[in-house]
Amino acid sequence: MGAKTKSNRIERGIITTVMVLGGLLLCIPFIWMFLSAFKPESEVLEFPPTIFPENPTIENFVQLFTKLKFGVYLKNTIIVVLASFVGLLFNAMAGYGFAKYSFKGREKLFFLVLSTMMIPAQVTMIPVYVLLNKMGLTNTMLGIILPTLAVAFSIFLFRQFMTTIPNDLIEAARLDGAGEFFIFFRLIIPIAKPIFAVQGILTFIAGWNSFLWPLIIASDDDLYTLSVGLSLLQGQYSGNFALQMAGAAFMVIPIIIIFFFFQKYIVEGFTMSGLK
Known part of the structure; x- marks a missing residue:
């Protein structure tokens, strides 16, 4: 019984990890869009790109x-x-x-x-x-x-x-x-x-x-x-x-x-x- 419970916990942990990683991957474009909305026009085109706005603006x-x-x-x-x-x-x-x-x-x-x-x-x-x-x-x-x-x-x-x-x-x-x-x-x-x-x-x-x-x-x-x-x-x-x-x-x-x-x-x- 203990081995089965441990196996179920491992399966749930793997499934949860995969779902969290998948959710983060899907959220990346939305996060990038939202953060880029507060960047100046010149900063959006910078290379290498910045994730968080260095000079946030509305x-x-x-x-x-x-x-x-x-x-x-x-x-x-x-x-x-x-x-x-x-x-x-x-x-x-x-x-x-x-x-x-x-x-x-x-x-x-x-x-x-x-x-x-x-x-x-x-x-x-x-x-x-x-x-x-x-x-x-x-x-x-x-x-x-x-x-x-x-x-x-x-x-x-x-x-x-x-x-x-x-x-x-x-x-x-x-x-x-x-x-x-x-x-x-x-x-x-x-x-x-x-x-x-x-x-x-x-x-x-x-x-x-x-x-x-x-x-x-x-x-x-x-x-x-x-x-x-x-x-x-x-x-x-x-x-x-x-x-x-x-x-x-x-x-x-x-x-x-x-x-x-x-x-x-x-x-x-x-x-x-x-x-x-």
């Missing part, structure tokens, strides 16, 4: 908001993210309806929603653009937001989770005189916190990284998001690597922070939704 971040319109891009990105959270609520309602309401054609409609997941988003962009153009919504913030409100994958996850909620609990609330909106907002949402956390993280990441659709639908750079602004930065200041590192760090760090604090909800939410 000038690169200042230039993002003075030479470029990163303040405008940040505002637009926040609007897109907040609108995506409104869409998250709509998706939750749709998932709840598919899970707990019986109506004619429910299964067929749900499979129709699922079938849209098999179509690449790039394929639908042209017809969506034509539709929004006829509605006069091209080059508008509303045109950027509308296509992101309904997401089939989000509806699917909510539906999978809602099916685990006992019907007796909902019927008891109805017998007590609770209305449907009261049941959803005061009963279902508190129970569904894990899946809301998962979808909230995924929604934030998708909204924060929105690039292709804003680039297509908007011709005015005052409507661009941070991802589009970062692409413009790489084109306009292709030789200023310190400024590019600052822009990339400004984009990535919020996502890392969000993921770090809420990563446990991702595993919990996927598990409780019946996904392996």
Whole structure:
């Protein structure tokens, strides 16, 4: 028994060491990017390269908001993210309806929603653009937001989770005189916190990284998001690597922070939704 325990400890030690080393290797590019964001432009190109900035400065971040319109891009990105959270609520309602309401054609409609997941988003962009153009919504913030409100994958996850909620609990609330909106907002949402956390993280990441659709639908750079602004930065200041590192760090760090604090909800939410 002692030999087996010792063997298990050695195996765990080897696995832990390999995982730590692998994690450090994956973190090296991000650490380099973050540290380079605080270096002067001349120091980034020094050889041999320096790891830590010898003359740390925040000038690169200042230039993002003075030479470029990163303040405008940040505002637009926040609007897109907040609108995506409104869409998250709509998706939750749709998932709840598919899970707990019986109506004619429910299964067929749900499979129709699922079938849209098999179509690449790039394929639908042209017809969506034509539709929004006829509605006069091209080059508008509303045109950027509308296509992101309904997401089939989000509806699917909510539906999978809602099916685990006992019907007796909902019927008891109805017998007590609770209305449907009261049941959803005061009963279902508190129970569904894990899946809301998962979808909230995924929604934030998708909204924060929105690039292709804003680039297509908007011709005015005052409507661009941070991802589009970062692409413009790489084109306009292709030789200023310190400024590019600052822009990339400004984009990535919020996502890392969000993921770090809420990563446990991702595993919990996927598990409780019946996904392996």
